[in-house]
Structures are given as structure tokens and as C-alpha cells.
Amino acid sequence: MNKDDFLGRIRKALHREAISPIEAPPALLSPLTDWDNAALVEQFCDELTQVGAQVHRVATVKEARDKLVQLLVESGAKSYIRSSDALVDEVAEAVSLPLAQRPEQADIGISTVTFGIANTGTLVLSSEVGRQASLLPMTYIALIYAEQIVPSMTEALTLYQRELPSAWVQATGPSRTADIELTLTTGVHGPGVVKVILIAKH
Amino acid sequence: MKVSSQNFKANARKALKDQQLQTALGRATAQFVGKRKTAVAALKNFEDLRDYCAVVKAHTLDYLDYYLEQLVDNVERLGGEVHFAADGNEANRIVTELARANNVKTVVKSKSMVSEEIQLNEALEAAGVTPLETDLGEYILQLDHDAPSHIIGPAIHKTKEQVTKLFHDKLGTPLDADIPTLTSAARRVLRDGFLQADMGISGANFAVAETGTIALVENEGNIRLTTSLPRMHLAIMGLEKVIPRLHDLPAFLAILPRSATGQKASSYVSLISGAKREDEPEGPESFHLLIIDNGRSAVLADPKLRAALRCIRCGACLNSCPVYQQVGGHAYGWVYSGPIGAVLDPGLLGLKDTFNLPQASSLCGACGEVCPVKIPLPELLIEHRRRSVERGLSAKTEKVAVGAFAFIASQPVLWNAGTKMGRFAAQRLSKDGYLTGDWLPVLKQWLSERDFPAPAKTSFRERWEELK
Numbered sequence: 001m002n003k004d005d006f007l008g009r010i011r012k013a014l015h016r017e018a019i020s021p022i023e024a025p026p027a028l029l030s031p032l033t034d035w036d037n038a039a040l041v042e043q044f045c046d047e048l049t050q051v052g053a054q055v056h057r058v059a060t061v062k063e064a065r066d067k068l069v070q071l072l073v074e075s076g077a078k079s080y081i082r083s084s085d086a087l088v089d090e091v092a093e094a095v096s097l098p099l100a101q102r103p104e105q106a107d108i109g110i111s112t113v114t115f116g117i118a119n120t121g122t123l124v125l126s127s128e129v130g131r132q133a134s135l136l137p138m139t140y141i142a143l144i145y146a147e148q149i150v151p152s153m154t155e156a157l158t159l160y161q162r163e164l165p166s167a168w169v170q171a172t173g174p175s176r177t178a179d180i181e182l183t184l185t186t187g188v189h190g191p192g193v194v195k196v197i198l199i200a201k202h
Numbered sequence: 203m204k205v206s207s208q209n210f211k212a213n214a215r216k217a218l219k220d221q222q223l224q225t226a227l228g229r230a231t232a233q234f235v236g237k238r239k240t241a242v243a244a245l246k247n248f249e250d251l252r253d254y255c256a257v258v259k260a261h262t263l264d265y266l267d268y269y270l271e272q273l274v275d276n277v278e279r280l281g282g283e284v285h286f287a288a289d290g291n292e293a294n295r296i297v298t299e300l301a302r303a304n305n306v307k308t309v310v311k312s313k314s315m316v317s318e319e320i321q322l323n324e325a326l327e328a329a330g331v332t333p334l335e336t337d338l339g340e341y342i343l344q345l346d347h348d349a350p351s352h353i354i355g356p357a358i359h360k361t362k363e364q365v366t367k368l369f370h371d372k373l374g375t376p377l378d379a380d381i382p383t384l385t386s387a388a389r390r391v392l393r394d395g396f397l398q399a400d401m402g403i404s405g406a407n408f409a410v411a412e413t414g415t416i417a418l419v420e421n422e423g424n425i426r427l428t429t430s431l432p433r434m435h436l437a438i439m440g441l442e443k444v445i446p447r448l449h450d451l452p453a454f455l456a457i458l459p460r461s462a463t464g465q466k467a468s469s470y471v472s473l474i475s476g477a478k479r480e481d482e483p484e485g486p487e488s489f490h491l492l493i494i495d496n497g498r499s500a501v502l503a504d505p506k507l508r509a510a511l512r513c514i515r516c517g518a519c520l521n522s523c524p525v526y527q528q529v530g531g532h533a534y535g536w537v538y539s540g541p542i543g544a545v546l547d548p549g550l551l552g553l554k555d556t557f558n559l560p561q562a563s564s565l566c567g568a569c570g571e572v573c574p575v576k577i578p579l580p581e582l583l584i585e586h587r588r589r590s591v592e593r594g595l596s597a598k599t600e601k602v603a604v605g606a607f608a609f610i611a612s613q614p615v616l617w618n619a620g621t622k623m624g625r626f627a628a629q630r631l632s633k634d635g636y637l638t639g640d641w642l643p644v645l646k647q648w649l650s651e652r653d654f655p656a657p658a659k660t661s662f663r664e665r666w667e668e669l670k
Contacts, residue, residue: 029452185382
């Protein structure tokens with residue numbers, strides 16, 4: 001069926017002809033323009049912990065580098081994959097672990113995020129820097145600056161101000177399922193372990 | 203899923219006797235109800251959000267042609283291809299043709315109720331394409347040739363023991379495997395499937411007209427894989443999934459997970475806007491959107507039933523329904539079960555095969571109270587009952603009984619004599635304060651599912667005369 005016939009059926013169901021642009025109901029949630037970043041950081045960390053992610057707070061990029069090396073050593077990972085952007089370049093510089101030959105073989109993925117959403121402990125992941133690092137390996141390490149944290153999804157969408165990437169993913173904690181007897185199990189398809197390195201200063 | 207709603211009574215009786223099902227159902231619905239209640243109570247503007255989402259959905263349905271056209275234009279602007287299907291057959295033809303033209307051998311699927319509705323897997327198999335369900339619940343059902351029984355937890359009717367046995371037989375996991383072991387076995391098998399698949403087929407929770415974006419909500423990550431790894435992504439949606447603006451999404455994403463699983467936020471929300479862009483490193487090469495009518499425009503044309511198309515498939519009405527809690531999803535005989543199924547299935551399939559579904563309700567109103575988009579479910583159940591009577595679909599005994607009652611109630615002499623006789627007889631038939639009557643054919647059937655208190659010795663009107 002073509003578009004015109006399909007829309008014609010709908011117009012017939014609505015008992016009328018095509019109409020000109022109409023006004024949608026006024027939006028309920030309007031974005032905040034001002035907030036206390038320090039309070040948001042605390043809220044973000046609390047929510048992340050509640051959904052089962054680990055937060056590692058560091059002061060500078062240099063400390064982030066040390067923290068990343070420490071986390072990789074502790075994990076016993078054999079190889080990793082990463083997103084392609086400046087912050088990961090900077091932080092992953094000190095990593096001696098080899099990159100995985102094929103992305104699906106990696107034990108750990110590292111990427112930056114576009115925003116952190118405080119009220120749900122959510123990481124906004126953008127396909128601009130790739131999709132696989134935060135998705136394929138069992139462990140995912142996210143890098144985020146404190147200033148990237150916003151109160152809610154509404155502010156994240158408002159601040160983005162560009163056409164959305166092909167995939168804008170809001171990730172809240174590890175991959176989980178409760179499909180067998182509603183028993184919560186993590187890591188069913190995506191990462192079962194999520195670690196966030198939160199860098200205080202840009 | 204083949205329709206067997208006409209067998210509701212037999213299906214329900216079978217379900218009531220199935221001890222494993224009763225255990226699984228009781229556990230699942232109680233847990234869903236409790237978690238929802240806590241999550242909703244913790245959100246102070248829940249009622250405002252609910253009002254807002256109901257208004258936005260109702261508005262979008264009233265101007266559906268306008269918003270759908272806007273959606274289509276924006277998907278095409280982003281390089282996507284949009285397909286339209288009047289019914290299931292046409293939808294299946296479009297998908298299999300798309301697969302054939304692009305040399306697709308295997309398909310990974312994330313959960314899509316509309317694909318169950320049109321029996322897409324059967325059509326794909328017939329066309330030589332292998333579909334793999336990747337939602338853990340749906341995968342279990344596919345392995346067991348079973349059908350989903352709940353919108354959110356498709357396999358909640360299965361116990362762990364049943365899944366363990368199934369995975370032992372099909373995947374070789376040990377018979378004493380625990381749930382994490384079963385889950386990681388599924389992860390391994392399905393990951394291979396993702397890496398080999400040529401096309402990913404997803405559903406759509408919302409489609410944003412303003413931006414051409416498809417929003418997908420999940421916890422497992424299989425939707426992310428489905429929409430990221432294969433070279434093609436096809437999203438399938440019923441025509442009612444549109445919402446006007448990106449800024450409407452946060453409200454819907456606040457009420458959906460809370461109503462469904464009691465979560466503040468689902469693990470993953472994917473906003474998909476077309477295929478991989480030129481400057482992006484990974485993602486599918488092409489994006490297709492298939493918009494399906496399959497009976498929906500008839501529901502849209504019905505001023506009373508139109509509200510049923512607001513449904514965002516959270517499953518809260520199923521969990522809260524005392525009938526669903528007892529009989530489970532399969533008894534309803536189609537994809538949509540519980541109160542929303544009893545309202546929507548007659549709308550989509552016609553009343554003739556489904557008129558038993560709206561009868562299976564105590565009209566307690568719980569479904570209407572929990573619905574996050576305020577679908578007046580109890581009223582719509584009654585509306586279907588009214589139409590069933592009008593069309594002569596209801597039981598003959600009921601018609602005779604109601605006719606007799608109407609006649610007697612309109613004749614004061616008959617009424618007074620009748621109530622006296624009735625009370626006298628009923629007292630003889632009562633035991634321990636409840637009516638019994640196992641030897642009376644009609645009464646026996648009626649009482650088999652109900653407790654009816656014995657009538658008082660004197661009627662209100664008699665007592666009133668004395669008290670005056």
C-alpha cells in the first residue's frame with residue numbers, strides 16, 4: 001500500500017480531509033536553565049550506585065589515566081575496545097593492554113558519554129563516537145566530566161541542539177533481565193559490569 | 203499468533219487447573235504489582251505525567267494522519283525507507299520481499315508484539331529466512347514453540363524448572379543449572395546470532411513525528427544489538443505509536459518503566475534516527491520503517507474505542523486484573539491479553555470470536571486505575587458487552603433470565619410475590635449464610651464460580667413498614 005492510500009484510510013477513519021498544521025498540547029516538562037552542579041554530581045553518583053554501577057571519582061584527567069590503568073589491571077582483561085574521540089585518546093594513552101583483534105572478543109570497552117542524567121543515573125551514549133565499546137564487552141568503562149551532568153533527560157535533549165545521532169542511547173546501569181521467574185540477572189546481552197570514571201575538572 | 207479467543211472458557215478452565223502456571227502467575231503478578239506501586243508512589247508528579255501522556259496520545263490519535271505524514275517525511279529525510287501495510291499478509295509480504303531483495307538469510311528480532319500479531323516468524327521461515335528471537339523470554343518461547351503470555355514478561359508462565367529442562371535439551375546446559383548459568387548460555391548462542399545476522403527487526407515503543415526518531419525501551423541490550431550489528435535495521439510499528447515531539451518523550455519514559463516493572467528508568471532507551479551517518483564509525487547501512495494498520499483504523503474510526511489505541515503496552519492492567527492473575531495470558535487466545543486485550547482484541551479482530559473476553563471481568567476497575575494513559579478500560583469492557591448483547595452474541599440463558607427479570611420488575615404484583623417466594627426458596631437453599639443449589643442446573647453453573655450471601659429473613663421494605 002502506498003503512503004497516500006494509507007493516510008487516506010486514516011482520514012476516512014477520522015471522517016475528514018487532510019488538515020493544515022495543528023498545535024500540539026503545551027509541553028508539561030520544561031527544561032531547567034540553572035542548577036547546582038555539585039548537588040547534581042552527588043545525585044548522579046547515588047543513582048548510579050543504586051542501579052548497580054560503580055563510580056570512581058577523580059580530580060583530573062591525569063588521575064583518570066591512573067584509575068583506568070588500575071581498573072584494567074584489576075579486571076584481568078586480555079584486550080579492549082574503545083570509542084574514537086579526544087578524551088579517550090587522552091585517558092587511554094597509558095594503557096598497555098592490546099586492542100582486540102575483533103570487537104566481539106574484547107573483555108572491556110571504554111568510551112566517553114554525551115551527558116550524564118542525574119535523576120536516573122543515566123549515561124547518554126552517542127553513535128557519533130561508535131556503538132560497540134559500550135555494548136559488546138562484558139565490562140564497560142565510561143568517562144565523564146562533572147560538567148556533563150544535567151538534571152534530567154529534558155535538559156539533555158535541550159542542550160544537545162543538533163540533529164540527533166543515528167543512535168542516542170540512554171543507558172542506566174548494567175544489562176539486566178528478569179525473564180526467568182522474575183529473578184534479576186545482569187549481563188544478559190550488554191555489559192554486566194558498568195564502571196564510571198567521573199572527572200571533576202575539565 | 204493464531205487466534206483462539208473463541209475458546210476462552212475452555213482455555214481459562216485449563217489454566218485454572220494448571221498448578222505450575224498458577225504458581226508462576228501468582229508470583230509474577232504479585233511482584234509486578236508491588237514494584238509498580240512503590241515506584242509510582244515515589245514520583246510526586248505521577249498523576250500530572252499521566253494526565254499529560256493521556257492528553258498527548260489522545261491528541262495524536264485525533265490528528266493521526268497529520269503526525270504520521272510528518273513522521274514519514276522525517277524518516278525519509280534521514281535516508282530511511284518507509285513501507286505501509288494494510289494488514290498482516292501485506293506486512294509479511296513486504297518484509298520477506300525486503301529480505302529477498304537484500305539477500306538476507308538470517309534475521310535477529312527484538313520483542314515486537316505487532317510481529318506476533320501478524321505471525322512474521324512463520325512468514326519468514328516459509329520464505330527461507332531464519333528468524334532468531336533475542337529477548338530472553340521470547341527466545342525461551344521460540345525454543346519451546348510456545349507463545350507469549352504477558353507484554354512485559356513474555357515467558358512469565360514458565361517456571362525455572364521448565365526453562366532448565368528446555369535449555370538442557372536444546373543447548374546442553376546441566377540439569378541443575380542456576381538462572382545466571384542459563385542466562386549466560388543464552389548470551390553465547392544469541393551473540394553468535396547477532397554477529398551473523400543480515401537484518402535486525404525491532405518493534406517501536408514510540409515514533410517521534412517531529413524528528414523521525416524511533417524510541418525503543420528495554421533492559422537486556424538485545425535491542426541495541428539488533429539495531430546496531432546487522433547491516434539492515436527494520437523497525438515495525440502499529441500506526442498508533444506516533445507522538446508529536448521529542449520533548450514529549452521524557453514524560454512517557456517516566457511513566458512507562460514505572461508502570462511496567464517498577465523501574466525509575468529502563469536499562470536502555472535507544473532513540474534511533476535513521477541508519478549510520480557517513481561520519482559515524484559503526485551502525486547499520488540502511489534503515490526501514492514498516493507501519494502497519496491490521497485493524498487499527500477501524501478502532502480509530504470508533505469514537506468510543508479510539509482511546510484503546512493510546513496503550514503504551516506497559517502491562518500494568520494485566521498484573522492488576524483479578525481475572526488475568528488467575529487465567530494468565532494464553533487463555534485470552536491472542537497477543538494482547540488481560541483488560542487491554544479484552545478491549546483491543548474485539549476491536550482488532552471483531553466481536554464475533556472475542557465476545558467472551560470482555561465478559562471475563564469483575565469490573566472491579568483496577569485496570570482503569572493503573573493505566574498510565576488513562577484508557578477507560580472498565581467502560582470499554584461494558585461497551586463491548588453492550589454491543590455483544592445488541593448483536594445477539596451473549597448466552598441465550600442470560601437473555602431469557604434478563605428478559606424475565608425485566609417483565610417481573612415492571613409488574614408490582616408479580617415483583618412482590620416473586621421476591622417473597624424467591625426469599626423463601628433461597629433460605630431453604632442456604633447453608634452457613636451462603637446460597638447453595640447444586641441440584642439446580644442454571645444455578646449450579648452460576649454458583650460454581652461465585653459465593654452468594656443468603657438473603658435476609660425479612661426484606662428492607664418489610665422492615666421499613668415495621669419501623670415506621
